[in-house]
Amino acid sequence: LIDLIEPFKIKVIEPVRLVSEERRKQAIKEAGYNTFLLLSEDVFIDLLTDSGTSAMSDNQWAGMMLGDEAYAGSKNFYHLEKAIQDVLGYKYVTPTHQGRGAEHLMSQALISEGQIVPRNMYFTTSKLHVNIAGGVMPDVIIDEAHDPENEFEFKGNVDLLKLQKVIDENGPEKIAYVNVEMNVNMAGGQPVSMANLRAVKKLCDQYKIKVIFDATRSSENAYFIKTREKEYADVPIIDILNEMMSYSDGCIYSSKKDCLVNIGGFLATHDKEIFEKTRSMVVVYEGLHTYGGMAGRDMEAVARGLRESTQVSYLKYRTNQVKLLGDLLIEGGVPIVRPPGGHAIFLNALKFLPHLTREQWPAQTLSAAIYEASGVRSMERGAISKGRDKDGNNIFPNLELVRLTIPRRVYTNTHIEYAAECIIDLYKRRHEIPGLKMVFEPEYLRFFQATFEQL
Numbered sequence: 001l002i003d004l005i006e007p008f009k010i011k012v013i014e015p016v017r018l019v020s021e022e023r024r025k026q027a028i029k030e031a032g033y034n035t036f037l038l039l040s041e042d043v044f045i046d047l048l049t050d051s052g053t054s055a056m057s058d059n060q061w062a063g064m065m066l067g068d069e070a071y072a073g074s075k076n077f078y079h080l081e082k083a084i085q086d087v088l089g090y091k092y093v094t095p096t097h098q099g100r101g102a103e104h105l106m107s108q109a110l111i112s113e114g115q116i117v118p119r120n121m122y123f124t125t126s127k128l129h130v131n132i133a134g135g136v137m138p139d140v141i142i143d144e145a146h147d148p149e150n151e152f153e154f155k156g157n158v159d160l161l162k163l164q165k166v167i168d169e170n171g172p173e174k175i176a177y178v179n180v181e182m183n184v185n186m187a188g189g190q191p192v193s194m195a196n197l198r199a200v201k202k203l204c205d206q207y208k209i210k211v212i213f214d215a216t217r218s219s220e221n222a223y224f225i226k227t228r229e230k231e232y233a234d235v236p237i238i239d240i241l242n243e244m245m246s247y248s249d250g251c252i253y254s255s256k257k258d259c260l261v262n263i264g265g266f267l268a269t270h271d272k273e274i275f276e277k278t279r280s281m282v283v284v285y286e287g288l289h290t291y292g293g294m295a296g297r298d299m300e301a302v303a304r305g306l307r308e309s310t311q312v313s314y315l316k317y318r319t320n321q322v323k324l325l326g327d328l329l330i331e332g333g334v335p336i337v338r339p340p341g342g343h344a345i346f347l348n349a350l351k352f353l354p355h356l357t358r359e360q361w362p363a364q365t366l367s368a369a370i371y372e373a374s375g376v377r378s379m380e381r382g383a384i385s386k387g388r389d390k391d392g393n394n395i396f397p398n399l400e401l402v403r404l405t406i407p408r409r410v411y412t413n414t415h416i417e418y419a420a421e422c423i424i425d426l427y428k429r430r431h432e433i434p435g436l437k438m439v440f441e442p443e444y445l446r447f448f449q450a451t452f453e454q455l
């Protein structure tokens, strides 16, 4: 039990309720079988996302009362800047309203038309911002990451041969930067090893190619380095993070995950030129360079949350709670991505619903069916999220997944057990689940607003 014990006691609660089965059937129909379109009040256990859904600590709430809402020079910005310098080791910080704000600035600052940004598997908003800036994002993740059953413990790693090939085929000047995500979301929350980060930087330095991290879940990645790379077993998380970030020129960071807050983002860098470029742009799109679309109180919460996220007792509890869900589902015979990720468990919808064709959207179908059966909300992370290729054809990735994303410090293990039990029950009657057809498709990031009907 010691591995699961919460390093906190609960001071404030928010009531949740399980609405009737009849209401759930109606609610998911009204939502067009898209869990993004459900009302929060109809959701019992919300495993849609870990983004912005964490519970803050009393230390963070106290910080909210200390918001310096000066337009310029807010003291909370300097607390945020200091926290980033201490925890991540970057000297320069540009605040943004959330991760997408940082992705927008970084892409616009570093990418010119036709350039290439190789990345260890795509992320939806990251890829879109690269495309908007005129770039393309080839996938350079290791092959193991595309195999849901492969148990390699660093499935987020960059495949150095694939990266070398992209450089050789296009020439280093065509590479805007190499983009490395930590605890790769679309691969199942899979970490990158320190050895791999070091090797990527070494390769890029040979060609003077910049390395930009997506450090959004870097605290959880640091914990996996500490527990899976033996030379780091006795190294403090903050030192592991500093070393990780030393293998980059800068990062974008959505604070809404590992920083344990409801809103916020930033861009941080060692490189004064990148800083000057993004700092001059932030005033166009986000706000002054000392608030970037956040209130002073929110910057204070991020500063305190970033430091809290490096506590081993917290990271141990957090990642073991995710693993608990994975272990229960494996015990129940449910096909999931292995090994369990840092922030979520991903169901393999192709194996869960083998009677459906890809055009019946197995992951979308499963996500809707789980809500109807249990009031648990999950997220489609398969072909609907992947979208269409440049010729407008649907892409059907190997990973047709449903993400069960565990918010930080929110749910008890009883909630986790309830979710597992319901999904195992659904698995036993999986052949009864009908497929879906898409009836509305928006232009951008279709998974947020597309609607479906049951076949």
Ligand SMILES: CC1=C(O)/C(=C\N=C(/Cc2ccc(O)c(F)c2)C(=O)O)C(COP(=O)(O)O)=CN1
Pocket: 048, 049, 050, 051, 098, 099, 100, 101, 123, 124, 125, 126, 181, 185, 214, 216, 254, 255, 256, 264, 265, 379, 445
């Ligand atoms: C690794 C990375 C992210 O995970 C991320 C966000 N993630 C979300 C929210 C989300 C985003 C895109 C979707 O297709 C999605 F359905 C859900 C999530 O749930 O996982 C962002 C962007 O950070 P912002 O959300 O603060 O702007 C940048 N980088």
